[in-house]
Amino acid sequence: xxxxxxxxxxxxxxxxxxxxxxxxxxxxxxxxxxxxxxxxxxxxxxxxxxxxxxxxxxxxxxxxxxxxxxxxxxxxxxxxxxxxxxxxxxxxxxxxxxxxxxxxxxxxxxxxxxxxxxxxxxxxxxxxxxxxxxxxxxxxxxxxxxxxxxxxxxxxxxxxxxxxxxxxxxxxxxxxxxxxxxxxxxxxxxxxxxxxxxxxxxxxxxxxxxxxxxxxxx
Amino acid sequence: xxxxxxxxxxxxxxxxxxxxxxxxxxxxxxxxxxxxxxxxxxxxxxxxxxxxxxxxxxxxxxxxxxxxxxxxxxxxxxxxxxxxxxxxxxxxxxxxxxxxxxxxxxxxxxxxxxxxxxxxxxxxxxxxxxxxxxxxxxxxxxxxxxxxxxxxxxxxxxxxxxxxxxxxxxxxxxxxxxxxxxxxxxxxxxxxxxxxxxxxxxxxxxxxxxxxxxxxxx
DNA sequence: GATGATTTGTACGTATGTATA
DNA sequence: ATATACATACGTACAAATCAT
Numbered sequence: 001x002x003x004x005x006x007x008x009x010x011x012x013x014x015x016x017x018x019x020x021x022x023x024x025x026x027x028x029x030x031x032x033x034x035x036x037x038x039x040x041x042x043x044x045x046x047x048x049x050x051x052x053x054x055x056x057x058x059x060x061x062x063x064x065x066x067x068x069x070x071x072x073x074x075x076x077x078x079x080x081x082x083x084x085x086x087x088x089x090x091x092x093x094x095x096x097x098x099x100x101x102x103x104x105x106x107x108x109x110x111x112x113x114x115x116x117x118x119x120x121x122x123x124x125x126x127x128x129x130x131x132x133x134x135x136x137x138x139x140x141x142x143x144x145x146x147x148x149x150x151x152x153x154x155x156x157x158x159x160x161x162x163x164x165x166x167x168x169x170x171x172x173x174x175x176x177x178x179x180x181x182x183x184x185x186x187x188x189x190x191x192x193x194x195x196x197x198x199x200x201x202x203x204x205x206x207x208x209x210x211x212x213x214x215x216x217x218x
Numbered sequence: 219x220x221x222x223x224x225x226x227x228x229x230x231x232x233x234x235x236x237x238x239x240x241x242x243x244x245x246x247x248x249x250x251x252x253x254x255x256x257x258x259x260x261x262x263x264x265x266x267x268x269x270x271x272x273x274x275x276x277x278x279x280x281x282x283x284x285x286x287x288x289x290x291x292x293x294x295x296x297x298x299x300x301x302x303x304x305x306x307x308x309x310x311x312x313x314x315x316x317x318x319x320x321x322x323x324x325x326x327x328x329x330x331x332x333x334x335x336x337x338x339x340x341x342x343x344x345x346x347x348x349x350x351x352x353x354x355x356x357x358x359x360x361x362x363x364x365x366x367x368x369x370x371x372x373x374x375x376x377x378x379x380x381x382x383x384x385x386x387x388x389x390x391x392x393x394x395x396x397x398x399x400x401x402x403x404x405x406x407x408x409x410x411x412x413x414x415x416x417x418x419x420x421x422x423x424x425x426x427x428x429x430x431x432x433x434x435x436x
Numbered sequence: 437g438a439t440g441a442t443t444t445g446t447a448c449g450t451a452t453g454t455a456t457a
Numbered sequence: 458a459t460a461t462a463c464a465t466a467c468g469t470a471c472a473a474a475t476c477a478t
Contacts, residue, residue: 147299
């Protein structure tokens with residue numbers, strides 16, 4: 001019997017739980033019973049515990065010694081806080097990247113952006129989501145600061161579920177791509193502060209789209 | 219005498235390893251064998267694994283699936299990158315705090331700053347280090363963004379070992395306190411961008427002091 | 437406040453995947 | 458290239474602590 005998934009079992013559990021928490025399927029304050037979760041995923045408590053540790057360090061759940069884990073409070077305020085952190089992190093990255101990217105890196109970023117036109121036209125959200133990740137990742141690497149890039153990746157990973165929700169709003173991919181164009185322009189002009197501002201606006205628009213999606217769901 | 223018996227075994231191991239890594243007792247790239255570590259602490263591999271997970275998420279070690287954990291690379295470049303991230307994080311916090319702190323929070327920050335004068339005069343580095351932590355923490359909380367504050371605390375925690383080194387340079391506490399005064403002034407004027415600039419300079423001076431200390435040690 | 441039930445924290449054994457001879 | 462060695466990832470079992478009654 002071949003295991004089609006290359007991922008670690010604990011990672012699969014972590015991603016699934018993170019998804020359920022960010023989408024609201026697991027409400028704030030709900031107790032996360034290790035055994036119960038293990039049963040749900042057909043796993044023992046060991047990988048479940050490792051997944052919970054990860055989630056705790058990313059802030060999605062709270063673990064109190066010997067008292068179990070509960071879903072962290074995810075009020076609209078908390079989510080807004082997370083988006084602000086995310087936006088500021090992206091703004092920091094693009095500001096540094098504007099000053100530090102090599103000509104080769106800049107043209108690679110432009111090529112990426114040009115390639116995404118077809119995805120938007122075809123309405124392929126999954127493909128665009130993948131492109132989106134690479135576009136932002138290229139900016140992280142453009143900071144030429146491995147530590148900042150790693151932090152940015154970790155933060156983005158953490159917001160992944162929100163992002164997917166957000167891109168499903170009709171018309172959002174088109175707008176998202178247009179905003180990317182503005183980011184690119186600011187980078188090409190070498191105006192780091194302007195790039196940072198455009199990035200904050202881009203992230204704000206994404207968060208607004210997500211809020212609307214969540215409201216329409218519930 | 220510290221009573222560590224109340225803590226979880228995995229937490230004790232995590233703290234001990236974190237200390238050894240930041241002080242350099244465990245050099246970069248060293249392989250962390252679970253069994254071996256377990257033997258050292260008289261524990262099984264289970265709590266060791268949990269400790270390693272935590273350390274990985276804080277970036278002190280790297281875990282590659284099925285290939286074991288190693289102490290993360292801590293070259294001068296890496297440390298410089300960490301300082302830059304730290305400086306930008308602090309700059310972000312003080313910018314937001316400038317716009318969002320309540321009058322009560324602002325005056326509390328001022329009182330903190332005034333109280334530190336005696337510590338510097340007495341040359342009490344430990345007391346000043348503690349004050350320093352509280353001063354910066356007050357700024358984190360001034361962002362009124364719990365998520366950002368938590369990230370800032372985590373980052374600062376990670377830089378703790380470096381910071382203590384840095385404050386030992388003669389004359390550094392005096393300069394550090396003077397810089398705090400400038401930060402406070404910018405906050406009181408409500409000039410967030412200026413506060414951010416002053417914070418970057420403050421952090422840069424701290425990192426320079428640390429570099430000089432490390433060079434003189436080796 | 438004490439006791440039983442539930443759940444976490446830890447120990448240990450097995451199997452899979454990685455690296456090396 | 459194959460096989461061997463080895464460390465990790467996961468499963469199971471037990472003990473200690475929390476909570477519910």
